[in-house]
Amino acid sequence: MSVKHALGRGLEFGRTVFRLGILKPAGRVTAKFRGERLRFCPQARSAQPAPVQPLLPVRYRYLRVSLRGLAARLQADGFRRLAGGGSPRTRAVFLAFGAGLGLIEQQLEEDRSTAATCREIQALFQKKKFQSPLKAFSSGYKLEDYVIGKQIGKGCNAAVYEAAAPFAPFRDDSKCSLVELNPNGEKTEAPESLRIPSTRSRYPLAVKMMWNIGAGSSSEAILNSMSQELVPADPQALKKENGEIVLSGHFGSVPKRATAHPNVIRVYRAFTAEVPLLPGAEEEYPAALPLRLNPAGMGNNRTLFLVMKNYPCTLRQYLQVCVPDHRQGSMMLLQLLEGVDHLCRQSIAHRDLKSDNVLLEFDSVGCPRLVITDFGCCLSEEDLKLSFSSRWVNRGGNACLMAPEVATAVPGPGVQIDYSKADAWAIGTIAYEIFGQPNPFYSPAALESRSYQERDLPRLPSGSPEQVRLVVRLLLRRNPNKRLSSRVAANVLHLSLWGRKTLSRLDPAGTGRLADWLLCRSAVVLLQGWGRSCVEAELQRGFLSNLDLEELRTAAGYLISSREPGPSVSV
Numbered sequence: 270m271s272v273k274h275a276l277g278r279g280l281e282f283g284r285t286v287f288r289l290g291i292l293k294p295a296g297r298v299t300a301k302f303r304g305e306r307l308r309f310c311p312q313a314r315s316a317q318p319a320p321v322q323p324l325l326p327v328r329y330r331y332l333r334v335s336l337r338g339l340a341a342r343l344q345a346d347g348f349r350r351l352a353g354g355g356s357p358r359t360r361a362v363f364l365a366f367g368a369g370l371g372l373i374e375q376q377l378e379e380d381r382s383t384a385a386t387c388r389e390i391q392a393l394f395q396k397k398k399f400q401s402p403l404k405a406f407s408s409g410y411k412l413e414d415y416v417i418g419k420q421i422g423k424g425c426n427a428a429v430y431e432a433a434a435p436f437a438p439f440r441d442d443s444k445c446s447l448v449e450l451n452p453n454g455e456k457t458e459a460p461e462s463l464r465i466p467s468t469r470s471r472y473p474l475a476v477k478m479m480w481n482i483g484a485g486s487s488s489e490a491i492l493n494s495m496s497q498e499l500v501p502a503d504p505q506a507l508k509k510e511n512g513e514i515v516l517s518g519h520f521g522s523v524p525k526r527a528t529a530h531p532n533v534i535r536v537y538r539a540f541t542a543e544v545p546l547l548p549g550a551e552e553e554y555p556a557a558l559p560l561r562l563n564p565a566g567m568g569n570n571r572t573l574f575l576v577m578k579n580y581p582c583t584l585r586q587y588l589q590v591c592v593p594d595h596r597q598g599s600m601m602l603l604q605l606l607e608g609v610d611h612l613c614r615q616s617i618a619h620r621d622l623k624s625d626n627v628l629l630e631f632d633s634v635g636c637p638r639l640v641i642t643d644f645g646c647c648l649s650e651e652d653l654k655l656s657f658s659s660r661w662v663n664r665g666g667n668a669c670l671m672a673p674e675v676a677t678a679v680p681g682p683g684v685q686i687d688y689s690k691a692d693a694w695a696i697g698t699i700a701y702e703i704f705g706q707p708n709p710f711y712s713p714a715a716l717e718s719r720s721y722q723e724r725d726l727p728r729l730p731s732g733s734p735e736q737v738r739l740v741v742r743l744l745l746r747r748n749p750n751k752r753l754s755s756r757v758a759a760n761v762l763h764l765s766l767w768g769r770k771t772l773s774r775l776d777p778a779g780t781g782r783l784a785d786w787l788l789c790r791s792a793v794v795l796l797q798g799w800g801r802s803c804v805e806a807e808l809q810r811g812f813l814s815n816l817d818l819e820e821l822r823t824a825a826g827y828l829i830s831s832r833e834p835g836p837s838v839s840v
């Protein structure tokens with residue numbers, strides 16, 4: 270039975286278990302069931318308490334019916350809640366000893382029902398895909414299409430400039446001002462150094478000009494040597510002619526590309542062009558210029574240009590002046606984990622995660638939205654494994670934040686490096702920066718990823734959330750088999766951010782509450798509406814559209830075992 274189908278049933282239960290429809294004087298519609306309070310705030314039509322039906326905006330009426338159905342579903346599921354935990358098989362064994370075979374069937378039935386609930390929720394939320402915040406534009410495949418402003422960043426391989434184009438929508442960023450958050454979560458204005466330049470609203474785009482030293486000037490050669498930069502490219506980023514992808518007139522092969530995600534950069538356009546003399550070029554990267562522009566330059570005449578959204582700052586710049594409060598810090602960490610999980614699912618390992626490679630902007634309520642960028646070192650292989658046959662094989666960027674299994678790999682015939690949890694490890698180290706501490710793998714007094722002992726890891730600040738400390742500890746496990754995957758780590762944070770009540774009642778012998786909680790979250794997110802683009806809503810929508818019951822159970826298991834007295838989680 271689909272959720273939609275279930276939604277249509279059980280209206281008779283609606284009034285008893287699920288009271289929806291009190292328009293509070295504040296204009297809030299609230300609903301309560303199973304002790305969970307659901308709230309949303311459509312535009313208030315009246316300040317008087319009144320039955321909700323006639324007052325609900327039309328677009329919420331379907332949701333109201335939906336919620337009644339969900340409530341009915343909850344009630345129907347209630348009697349099936351029985352002992353059990355772990356995978357269906359272990360639970361079956363446990364139950365055979367403890368409660369007899371009759372219970373096994375009931376437990377398996379509960380498992381099936383919960384898994385079906387997950388699938389239904391997933392299907393419901395997958396219908397709405399994440400869409401890029403910028404409106405689609407149909408031109409922009411030539412450098413001349415853009416007005417280039419000043420330089421906004423520079424790395425080892427490229428310079429980045431602000432840019433504008435008549436066809437790209439003009440954005441008013443007045444709400445996206447940078448604020449400094451003190452540890453109590455109060456906002457104060459950020460120092461002058463980090464204020465968003467007023468020109469940003471005039472230059473909504475950023476153009477990254479790769480430095481092309483030695484790749485050759487043909488588009489094929491450029492594409493071959495810089496193809497990883499195109500991993501986050503939009504399907505329309507490269508010009509298509511006769512159904513084939515073209516880089517400035519030349520046909521080329523394009524690497525696997527990641528689908529859009531709120532926490533992964535989107536490259537809107539990619540094209541090759543002659544290297545121009547841009548502001549600061551002669552002073553800042555003279556060697557990368559071609560002979561035409563600098564007689565001592567070593568650069569090729571043409572190079573690759575990538576067009577992206579212009580972000581106000583990097584995570585590193587933000588953290589230099591701001592200390593996020595604990596909730597925001599948890600959401601920032603969660604966004605990085607979600608971004609990495611999205612890449613992992615598509616067999617992409619970033620391999621150069623660091624706070625400089627994370628861009629940051631603010632949502633409509635001032636919450637930082639993080640976006641993973643710079644895919645120049647990424648690996649996109651089906652099984653995320655790299656043949657490490659010689660020491661000349663590139664293992665990725667930033668050696669300090671290279672996961673232990675990568676840093677300690679010894680090259681040789683048949684040796685493979687598995688990157689499936691390498692990015693998750695790097696995120697564990699960045700968590701220290703988010704929670705106001707130096708990254709323990711950066712000098713001075715740095716730990717070395719190839720040799721550190723887990724007991725040497727510094728503790729996160731004492732006030733930081735318990736679940737964050739748990740996640741960071743488990744992300745920094747040396748042994749990747751014992752390390753949390755980005756998905757399970759993200760699930761732990763989702764549960765701790767939005768399932769605190771559920772968590773306090775979860776016990777190892779009963780996972781039915783998870784299904785209840787998921788239905789509650791779905792209801793809340795539906796009530797909030799699809800249109801909301803705040804980070805919190807995005808995170809929850811993403812979570813619900815990627816539900817996997819086993820991974821969620823694993824996350825719940827970690828939380829339960831960390832709560833219990835005695836030796837802490839051993840996995």
Ligand SMILES: Nc1ncnc2c1ncn2[C@@H]1O[C@H](COP(=O)(O)OP(=O)(O)OP(=O)(O)O)[C@@H](O)[C@H]1O
Pocket residue numbers: 421422423424425426427428429475477577578579580581582583625626628642643645
């Ligand atoms: N879309 C963007 N919006 C705003 N600033 C950006 C954007 N992309 C990059 N930057 C800035 O430019 C800097 C360099 O960009 P990027 O890291 O992509 O270059 P790189 O040469 O590939 O870096 P690396 O040295 O890590 O290889 C970033 O650290 C950031 O400050």
